[in-house]
Amino acid sequence: MLRVHSIETFGTHEGPGIRLVVFLQGCNFRCLYCHNPDTQNMTGGTLIQSEEIIDLLEKQKTYFKNNGGLTVSGGEPLLQRQGLIDLFTKVKKAGFNIALDTNGSVFDEHTKKLLEVTDLVLLDVKHIDPALHQKVTNASNTGTLKLAKYLNDINKPVWLRYVLVPGLTNQEEFLHKWGAHFTGYKNIKRVEILPFHTFGFYKYKELGIKNPLKNTPVPQKEEVQKAFDIFKKYFREVHIR
Numbered sequence: 001m002l003r004v005h006s007i008e009t010f011g012t013h014e015g016p017g018i019r020l021v022v023f024l025q026g027c028n029f030r031c032l033y034c035h036n037p038d039t040q041n042m043t044g045g046t047l048i049q050s051e052e053i054i055d056l057l058e059k060q061k062t063y064f065k066n067n068g069g070l071t072v073s074g075g076e077p078l079l080q081r082q083g084l085i086d087l088f089t090k091v092k093k094a095g096f097n098i099a100l101d102t103n104g105s106v107f108d109e110h111t112k113k114l115l116e117v118t119d120l121v122l123l124d125v126k127h128i129d130p131a132l133h134q135k136v137t138n139a140s141n142t143g144t145l146k147l148a149k150y151l152n153d154i155n156k157p158v159w160l161r162y163v164l165v166p167g168l169t170n171q172e173e174f175l176h177k178w179g180a181h182f183t184g185y186k187n188i189k190r191v192e193i194l195p196f197h198t199f200g201f202y203k204y205k206e207l208g209i210k211n212p213l214k215n216t217p218v219p220q221k222e223e224v225q226k227a228f229d230i231f232k233k234y235f236r237e238v239h240i241r
Helices: 050-064 077-093 109-116 130-137 142-153 172-181 201-207 221-232
Strands: 002-011 019-024 046-048 069-073 097-102 120-124 158-164 188-195 238-240
Touching: 002 050, 002 077, 019 050, 019 077, 050 069, 050 077, 069 077, 077 097, 077 109, 109 142, 120 142, 142 158, 158 221, 172 221, 188 221, 221 238
Parallel strands: 019 069, 069 097, 097 120, 120 158, 158 188, 188 238
Antiparallel strands: 002 019, 002 046
């Protein structure tokens, strides 16, 4: 049983190919740029059985072709890792590709077991500097970097993701440090730059909560290109999403 916020059919941005994307409810980070603040609460959403998700996958199966499948995002999926072990095991048995979109902050034996039935990890490394990561997310990056190392150790395919926010995550020095940290990792298949956007701003108003970045501009094309050029020094495949 999983606590689900929402489900997107025919998703094309959360992993390879066309995918069924399940957004789970609950998050342990409080990212200043969060565009889905409605997923943060641990008690919201709808309880859904694994079999209901597999039924949706079967209905969409003909569109997946060779590389589509299931992506579980959030919120933070690892907060429901025990329920995901049940889902992923059944989805794997049914023959579908599985991607996990996570901030990587929860690392224990249950996480390791979940990764055994995961094909691809979309790992969001919010900032390489501990103090700035704390400022951006109100959480430490220690667990994320520990999980990243483990993923490399077991050679689990990873797409690294980085949200580019003016004044918060666009410092040239730390973009280099972010790239250099992962130099030598053999399991990184792709790096994605996600430019900060304002699409979710209306949710803050609807929820009656303060939007800490309401006056933050979206990054200029030149800023995004600079980040791209820096990451290309460290990674072969970099994409702007």
